[in-house]
Amino acid sequence: MINTGITALESYVPEQIVTNEDLSHIVDTNDEWISSRTGIKRRHLSTGENTSQFCINTGKKLLDKTGTNAEDIDLIIVATITPDYATPSVSCQVQKALGCTNAFAFDISAACSGFVYSLSIADKYIRSGLYQKVLVFGAETLSKIVNWTDRNTCVLFGDGGGGALLEPVEKGGIVAEDLHARGDDEALTGRHHVVENMVCTHIEKGYPYLIMDGRAIFNFATKVVPKSVNKILEKTGFTLDDIKYIVPHQANSRIIDIVARKLKTDIDKFYINVEEYGNTSAASIPIALSEMSEKGLLKKGDRIIITGFGAGLTWGSMLIEW
Ligand code: ACO
Numbered sequence: 001m002i003n004t005g006i007t008a009l010e011s012y013v014p015e016q017i018v019t020n021e022d023l024s025h026i027v028d029t030n031d032e033w034i035s036s037r038t039g040i041k042r043r044h045l046s047t048g049e050n051t052s053q054f055c056i057n058t059g060k061k062l063l064d065k066t067g068t069n070a071e072d073i074d075l076i077i078v079a080t081i082t083p084d085y086a087t088p089s090v091s092c093q094v095q096k097a098l099g100c101t102n103a104f105a106f107d108i109s110a111a112c113s114g115f116v117y118s119l120s121i122a123d124k125y126i127r128s129g130l131y132q133k134v135l136v137f138g139a140e141t142l143s144k145i146v147n148w149t150d151r152n153t154c155v156l157f158g159d160g161g162g163g164a165l166l167e168p169v170e171k172g173g174i175v176a177e178d179l180h181a182r183g184d185d186e187a188l189t190g191r192h193h194v195v196e197n198m199v200c201t202h203i204e205k206g207y208p209y210l211i212m213d214g215r216a217i218f219n220f221a222t223k224v225v226p227k228s229v230n231k232i233l234e235k236t237g238f239t240l241d242d243i244k245y246i247v248p249h250q251a252n253s254r255i256i257d258i259v260a261r262k263l264k265t266d267i268d269k270f271y272i273n274v275e276e277y278g279n280t281s282a283a284s285i286p287i288a289l290s291e292m293s294e295k296g297l298l299k300k301g302d303r304i305i306i307t308g309f310g311a312g313l314t315w316g317s318m319l320i321e322w
Contacts, residue, residue, distance in 0.1 A: 004123040005169030008066045011162035011290035012057035013044040026217025032153045038154045039253025043278030045143045052093040054139040059098045062165050070098050074131035076105040078116025079138045079282040112249045112310025114138055114282030116318050123174045137163035138282035145191045147209035158278035162286025172321030178231040179316035186218035188311040217236045222256045224277030226262040226316040229305055240265045244302040249309055250256040250274040250284040275298040298322050
């Protein structure tokens, strides 16, 4: 049987760091409010690099690190809600820049669950036996769609990207998944594209930024994430004692605290880096995994659960064995 393994992890975030104190000069906020409510201290913001650049830089590092020839990549998937263009896709831009001439490529849109969804898709291609090397990225330039005069949202988000090389492995790899969507909830929307043409009589006003009902998203996340993690445990027969780390989407440390409490497990089991990057949507899980790999935290045989939640609404978890 073919399993899908994550054989390398990398990330790239823009250099420019913006602190809570910096934000207090553009909106009515302060470090105490942001830190105590979200755990966020800093975020990296793009000074011009777009989403494709985060993936290209990450992809170069992945190919170099693993000694993989660009022509041997079969598929490129990018999870993002902030592509450079409506078309071409970010994944096609990455294909061109990296020289992955034999790869097919597409983007997926599942907001903060995007990386988990993308790993799930890549897993099916690899398990089929038809494709061997897949690059999966989660990358966002959320600063493009944040209203920098709205203190309710602008303090929460950041820019960056991360990615993984996926290949067939004999043991371990992606063991189980639990994916969901609930399209009837609009507590979080971003950049509404309205219809405007010469036959359109219904004039609707678009809004180019993120709009969020923070409380509703908070309640949604703290409800569905523990359920989804438990579903993974139920499916696999493991308990939380068998899991080395839970790597959640990094939206807010208070959400993670409540999830830990509901799962009756120690907060130390959770990898948290929201303090440094803010919420980077689809990029947050691969950035966290890449950091963990860099720090030597992911050892052979370790089992981890990644869990994403966000706009759509979408959510999902996955158990991966190293
Ligand atoms: N600085 C200072 N005050 C602020 C700020 C700010 N940046 N933002 C809001 N406030 C004010 C509000 O105006 C409100 O004032 P009022 O009482 O006078 O009306 C007060 O602070 C309290 O606002 P609440 O919304 O009640 O604050 P809450 O404790 O719920 O925290 C927060 C807000 C942090 C947004 C919280 O709801 C949250 O974390 N929600 C989840 C958000 C999230 O994670 N979203 C993304 C997930 S999906 C994805 O990643 C795309």
